[in-house]
Amino acid sequence: MAQNLLQGKKGIIFGALDEKSIAWKTAKRCVEQGAQIVLTNAPIALRMGEIKKLAEECNAPVIPADITNMDDLNNLFTQSMEHFGGKIDFVLHSVGMSINMRKGRPYTDLDYDFTHKTMDISAISLHRVLQTAYKLDALNEHASVVALTYIAAQRVFPDYSEMADAKAMLESVARSFGYHYGIKNKVRINTISQSPVRTTAGSGVKGFDDFINFAEEMSPLGNASADQCADYTVTLFSDLTRMVTMQNLYHDGGFSSTGVTMAVLDKK
Numbered sequence: 001m002a003q004n005l006l007q008g009k010k011g012i013i014f015g016a017l018d019e020k021s022i023a024w025k026t027a028k029r030c031v032e033q034g035a036q037i038v039l040t041n042a043p044i045a046l047r048m049g050e051i052k053k054l055a056e057e058c059n060a061p062v063i064p065a066d067i068t069n070m071d072d073l074n075n076l077f078t079q080s081m082e083h084f085g086g087k088i089d090f091v092l093h094s095v096g097m098s099i100n101m102r103k104g105r106p107y108t109d110l111d112y113d114f115t116h117k118t119m120d121i122s123a124i125s126l127h128r129v130l131q132t133a134y135k136l137d138a139l140n141e142h143a144s145v146v147a148l149t150y151i152a153a154q155r156v157f158p159d160y161s162e163m164a165d166a167k168a169m170l171e172s173v174a175r176s177f178g179y180h181y182g183i184k185n186k187v188r189i190n191t192i193s194q195s196p197v198r199t200t201a202g203s204g205v206k207g208f209d210d211f212i213n214f215a216e217e218m219s220p221l222g223n224a225s226a227d228q229c230a231d232y233t234v235t236l237f238s239d240l241t242r243m244v245t246m247q248n249l250y251h252d253g254g255f256s257s258t259g260v261t262m263a264v265l266d267k268k
């Protein structure tokens with residue numbers, strides 16, 4: 001696929017942990033399409049080491065940043081602009097974590113200190129990233145920011161727990177900041193609502209295996225893969241989608257518009 005849709009563009013990719021990560025696949029696809037990138041993740045995730053392989057493959061520096069730390073974010077954007085010798089054209093926010101889920105706390109028995117942390121990492125972090133870029137004037141005109149979300153923001157998936165609330169906020173931040181950054185620099189901000197994928201974050205959801213199979217059967221096209229998500233994200237980073245902003249875009253094989261499928265009914 002040598003369309004060079006991102007030729008000359010420079011971007012920051014948050015959230016590549018291992019080969020399964022949506023951000024990992026997206027990083028590779030962006031580079032295949034001609035982009036230069038900077039990779040970033042929390043210092044603790046970087047210590048696990050796998051990202052070095054991706055960095056070599058993508059010829060990209062890795063700049064550590066805890067997405068909840070403003071000094072880290074300032075440093076990330078400043079160093080990235082130094083590295084690129086100019087401003088940034090795209091940002092992928094592919095970050096999420098539920099502390100209550102990790103600690104086995106159900107939605108009806110949340111620990112609110114954990115919830116605050118979950119909201120900060122998974123939702124407020126998008127605001128932190130955008131505010132940092134806005135204040136540093138780090139994004140070029142028509143730059144594109146994409147954050148990954150899930151349909152539990154709109155409909156109840158009981159085991160998705162507090163992450164549903166975090167995703168609802170994430171989508172709201174994309175809309176609200178999309179207004180301000182659109183006016184200021186024609187920067188567009190969208191969320192992609194992705195099918196379930198077997199990744200470290202995804203598999204943390206209770207009953208994930210049953211759930212991913214159900215989603216497959218409930219989607220006329222089947223579940224969208226992480227590779228396909230990377231393709232879709234590339235279109236949003238490209239100049240072909242310059243007027244798309246403040247949207248929550250479903251990338252889910254039709255799941256979000258389907259009431260029931262024969263595949264599900266036939267199982268009864």
Ligand code: NAI
Binds near residue numbers: 022023093150195203
């Ligand atoms: P992943 O576990 O590979 O990626 C999550 C990333 O968040 C990791 O790289 C992790 O190190 C990073 N992270 C956590 N805390 C951080 C912090 N304080 N600072 C910086 N980075 C931090 O899993 P996946 O699935 O690729 O997740 C990426 C995004 O896609 C998440 O927002 C997730 O909610 C979303 N998503 C995932 C779906 C799935 O089924 N896997 C479905 C729909 C959306």
